[in-house]
Amino acid sequence: MAGTSALLGALPLALFGGTTARVRDLGDWDRAIRGPVATSRRVSFVQLRGGSGASTAATQVAATLASRRRGRVLGVDASGGNRGLAQRSGAPADAIVTPASDRRRTARSTADAVDGLFRPGSGLGVLGLAAAEPGAVPGANQWLLDAAPIVRFFDAVCTDWGVRGWKLDLADVTALSDTVCLVARADRRFAEEALALSQAIEDSADHPRVVLALVDVGDTAGLAPATVTRTAAVCVSTIPFDRGHATGAPLATRTRLAYTRLAAELMQPAVSVKQSMRAGRSDS
Template identity: 35%
Template sequence: MGMISTVLSTSAESRIRELTSLDASVRGPLPLSTRVGFVGVAGGVGTSTAAGLAVSVLVSRRGGRILAVNASSGRRSVLWRAGLTDDASPDPGTAAQRAGARQAADAVQGLARTPGGGYAIDLADADRTTADARWWETVAPVSRFFDFVVTDWGVRRADDLSDVTASSSLVCVTTAADLPAIQHGLDLANTAEGAGTRAVLAVVDTQARLTGALRVVLDRLPIPAVVLPHDLAHAATSPAPSTRLRATTNLGALRLATTLVDRARGRRA
């Protein structure tokens, strides 16, 4: 039992050190507003889940304003994953006023709020379609007033990334936990980096099948890769707050948010 106790104690101390380091990093100041675009290699790989987790951590641990934007066609978008079930479609009147905002109070006028206190904009139409042009019309004029702007762009191809890379300081490519999906994600990330936008890989283990061999592959990728574990709470009919998520899921969310902050600073993390 002595050896087991020592291992457990060492593991706990190591986890505490990691949590302390992650918390300090994710709270660290950034000189400019950061715009993160989340894209998925395919439907159902957890893009909105990853974006929602990142938003929740950024809202809870950073002092600045955080804006979550849905530019995808999915019904459970980043806004839903961040806990918002009310309509967040921009009102035409206040949207026009925000476009000419000169101070933060004008920029947030009329915006919906997530339960944690983040701001939200849903760009999807009633039929769940959206146009990239709406991001430039609605979000771009006010993005400078937010510490982070996190946009869920949905599924994207390499030849359909121009608006995502142009509007983002950083792109987070989301994939499933299998080798073909990870390779596809790496290709998208390389396209973003080729356009001058830093990239991060979020590997969502929705099927609970991430192997040790795949972890070795992720450790050796040329861009940072963060694993978000399988969590049954994400399949619930209502948004799952952090208190209903597994500890490993919350740790993965913190690692992802910290990686985004570090990459925004120009560090590999």
């Protein structure tokens, strides 16, 4: 409860309307974020189209988990771009791609696992994957070579895959994930496209849990997120439009809360935060 109290103290109470239910929501999210995990939770962030916000979501969730969990969190940048998780986490230019390390590849301790990683603080380690050839994006084989040997030393592994095709690339991402966070613009056409794919991923042979994150990139979503949420068989989280985000300004409070909720949802193994909160309210 100390974590909840600290977060509440940093937020304007007007945002919660002074309601017990809203404060209870925050408590539910905090417990989900801090809760124990049996094995390292592998969460993949992926988008079908550029500019949807997958790298931002991966960075925000990784930072949230690292700052509020006792165990370490690994952020893996497989986006292949210059605005992926590594750069957004503050890695200098020479650390966007992490140099190879024999210690990591034969890791037997946490000290081995974090050898050479960029470490911005708060328990987060950042691993930037190299592409097999210039102009390409890092693939599943590179993840298996560089990330797989160390994942067991981290509570959670958040991989920013950037833009991936819906066939072979996405199948590889799915095979390496406990949970897939499919990020899409919240505009209705893109949201419905992502929703159809989300349900297909969840029904695939690997059966990962899928969370659909709808980001209102241009303040153009309107009622689309609510409409999609009502019809979705998978969990849907929405990220509101944030005018200052593109300029590098601090995130608005409601945006930080949205990423906190997304982090909580992604740490749930089976029953979603939304479902558990609804069940709790029906009992009260």
